[in-house]
Amino acid sequence: MRARLVEGVHTAGRDVLAIYAQDFAVETKDDKSPLTEADMASHHALVALLERWAPGVPVLSEESGEIPFETRQGWERYWLIDPLDGTKEFIKKNGEFTLNVALVEQGVPVFGIVHAPVLRTTWVGLVGGEAFKVKSGIYSQVRVRELPDPAAAPWKVVGSRSHGAAEFEAFCAELPNHECVSMGSSIKLCLVAEGAADLYPRLAPTCEWDTAAAQAVVTAAGGEVLDANTLKPLRCNQQDSVLNPWFIVCGQRDERWERALRASLPGS
Numbered sequence: 001m002r003a004r005l006v007e008g009v010h011t012a013g014r015d016v017l018a019i020y021a022q023d024f025a026v027e028t029k030d031d032k033s034p035l036t037e038a039d040m041a042s043h044h045a046l047v048a049l050l051e052r053w054a055p056g057v058p059v060l061s062e063e064s065g066e067i068p069f070e071t072r073q074g075w076e077r078y079w080l081i082d083p084l085d086g087t088k089e090f091i092k093k094n095g096e097f098t099l100n101v102a103l104v105e106q107g108v109p110v111f112g113i114v115h116a117p118v119l120r121t122t123w124v125g126l127v128g129g130e131a132f133k134v135k136s137g138i139y140s141q142v143r144v145r146e147l148p149d150p151a152a153a154p155w156k157v158v159g160s161r162s163h164g165a166a167e168f169e170a171f172c173a174e175l176p177n178h179e180c181v182s183m184g185s186s187i188k189l190c191l192v193a194e195g196a197a198d199l200y201p202r203l204a205p206t207c208e209w210d211t212a213a214a215q216a217v218v219t220a221a222g223g224e225v226l227d228a229n230t231l232k233p234l235r236c237n238q239q240d241s242v243l244n245p246w247f248i249v250c251g252q253r254d255e256r257w258e259r260a261l262r263a264s265l266p267g268s
């Protein structure tokens with residue numbers, strides 16, 4: 001059954017790729033972030049898919065109008081989607097963008113699909129079940145890796161191409177031997193989930209739809225997505241604002257990076 005849902009997300013990804021291959025117009029939203037016709041095509045395809053798949057379960061999308069918290073707080077479960085995460089990377093045509101579909105129950109992302117059409121890669125996570133990826137049609141289970149001894153091998157730290165560079169560098173300056181990789185979109189969380197990266201500190205704003213699907217993948221793969229201040233897992237739909245706190249994605253907790261994080265947070 002879930003395979004058909006993943007196939008539906010792939011179909012939306014093909015709509016996005018058709019636009020990616022052409023010249024497309026770029027608008028600027030009220031919050032100054034970019035919007036393309038691909039964001040809207042993906043939004044409509046995913047909303048139609050989910051309404052067919054699970055009639056009656058509400059859908060909150062980055063591209064749906066604002067839904068007041070008074071309405072949302074009554075939702076025990078809902079779909080939370082970002083039809084095109086990494087719109088800046090889409091516009092730059094570097095392929096680092098994703099379609100994101102999460103199922104959230106009682107504020108916890110319990111299932112997620114992250115699809116990167118240009119990379120021909122999809123990550124899927126069912127919390128309490130399996131995490132896997134399908135790359136060019138080849139299926140493999142994914143799991144976070146154990147943090148290596150930095151004297152033997154560098155920690156791999158992934159950061160945004162477009163947001164929060166100064167805070168990222170302040171954090172990395174406090175780490176033992178490490179190497180950094182830049183990447184757009186929710187792919188960063190999936191790299192931690194599959195053990196290709198150890199840490200993704202996000203010391204800059206994001207919204208709940210940017211992270212929910214990939215958080216389910218990370219959690220199912222044995223990792224965590226933690227509030228940078230409290231080190232508690234991120235939750236969705238707890239307040240009026242859909243902004244996430246600053247956060248860090250990890251395979252395991254470790255006093256060495258926790259110390260680096262504390263030292264790089266404002267007010268430390």
Ligand SMILES: Nc1ncnc2c1ncn2[C@@H]1O[C@H](COP(=O)(O)O)[C@@H](OP(=O)(O)O)[C@H]1O
Pocket residue numbers: 033062082084085086087088159160161162163183184185186205206207210243
């Ligand atoms: N000031 C801000 N407030 C809220 N979210 C922001 C933001 N600046 C960037 N983002 C989020 O960061 C995402 C891109 O992250 P990254 O740089 O890691 O690729 C954007 O996703 P969209 O591309 O879906 O708009 C956007 O939602």
Ligand SMILES: [Mg+2]
Pocket residue numbers: 062082084085086209210
């Ligand atoms: Mg986004």
